[in-house]
Amino acid sequence: MRAxxxxxxxxxxxxxxxxxxxxxxxxxxxxxxxxANRELCGPGSIxxxxxxxxxxxxxxxxxxxxxxxxxxxxxCFCLGVTSVDPTKFQLLFERFISKERNEPPDIxxxxxxxxxxxxxxYIYRKYGxxxxxxxxxxISYRRRSAVRDVGKALGLSLDLVDxxxxxxxxxxxxxxDPESLREMGLNPEDITLQWLARLVGELLGFPRHLSQxxxxxxxxxxxxxxxxxxxxxxxxxxxxxxxxxxxxDAVGMFKVDVLGLGMLTCLSKxxxxxxxxxxxKGQRDKRGGNKPITGKHDP
Numbered sequence: 001m002r003a004x005x006x007x008x009x010x011x012x013x014x015x016x017x018x019x020x021x022x023x024x025x026x027x028x029x030x031x032x033x034x035x036a037n038r039e040l041c042g043p044g045s046i047x048x049x050x051x052x053x054x055x056x057x058x059x060x061x062x063x064x065x066x067x068x069x070x071x072x073x074x075x076c077f078c079l080g081v082t083s084v085d086p087t088k089f090q091l092l093f094e095r096f097i098s099k100e101r102n103e104p105p106d107i108x109x110x111x112x113x114x115x116x117x118x119x120x121x122y123i124y125r126k127y128g129x130x131x132x133x134x135x136x137x138x139i140s141y142r143r144r145s146a147v148r149d150v151g152k153a154l155g156l157s158l159d160l161v162d163x164x165x166x167x168x169x170x171x172x173x174x175x176x177d178p179e180s181l182r183e184m185g186l187n188p189e190d191i192t193l194q195w196l197a198r199l200v201g202e203l204l205g206f207p208r209h210l211s212q213x214x215x216x217x218x219x220x221x222x223x224x225x226x227x228x229x230x231x232x233x234x235x236x237x238x239x240x241x242x243x244x245x246x247x248x249d250a251v252g253m254f255k256v257d258v259l260g261l262g263m264l265t266c267l268s269k270x271x272x273x274x275x276x277x278x279x280x281k282g283q284r285d286k287r288g289g290n291k292p293i294t295g296k297h298d299p
Contacts, residue, residue: 073086113261119258131220133241135217136240136243139207140204146200146204147168217257217258220253
């Protein structure tokens with residue numbers, strides 16, 4: 001990890017990076033007495049590969065999300081996941097390398113939303129479908145979905161079920177509002193409607209079905225089928241495990257979120273237009289560092 005980080009700074013060709021970060025940060029990243037660094041090396045080596053693939057294939061490179069938590073990480077900058085040197089902007093660069101941290105980092109990486117599938121398929125090719133899969137998401141009942149399923153189970157007509165689901169003012173935490181039902185032309189004393197209201201209240205929050213997580217990948221050393229049930233996803237060329245993110249956290253499996261961000265697509269297309277119009281070869285990560293503060297005016 002240390003060698004990789006030093007190489008990253010050397011290849012950047014920016015002396016200020018080496019001077020400010022190489023000595024101060026690289027040692028922190030691999031400090032042997034820090035248990036956090038041992039937790040970081042494995043996930044770090046996995047996270048860097050999709051980012052490198054995106055850059056090599058002209059997709060806008062991966063950028064850390066998570067509310068900005070990873071954006072000020074020296075580790076993420078070293079690995080090429082982010083493009084901002086946190087020491088240059090006096091940020092708290094020790095994110096994810098504190099010795100008090102005893103769990104793997106939770107780093108989201110964003111890609112152009114129109115090209116995210118390329119990255120997903122790269123991960124499948126890189127690690128194999130036997131060791132890489134998307135996580136599931138447990139979809140729970142809400143009022144409308146509960147009304148629809150219970151209404152059908154009780155034998156109500158599809159038209160009536162649709163009306164009840166779309167106009168849920170008649171129901172409030174298991175209690176029927178008689179006036180609202182009368183306005184719909186229904187009898188509040190109908191035993192079927194009373195059962196409907198009661199059962200809907202009991203179903204709220206109960207798991208309904210498994211869906212595919214928006215982009216959470218699990219990658220393991222051993223075949224996934226030996227650890228967790230695996231199934232084909234609804235989308236072609238995808239597989240999904242039958243555990244959600246809470247299950248993954250409970251058993252300590254590593255997960256990386258491969259997300260799609262529309263704004264990255266906009267930035268990429270805007271940069272292409274600028275380059276075509278001016279014949280330039282600008283890059284999104286190459287920006288001036290000594291620009292005056294926007295909005296600052298001389299008196």
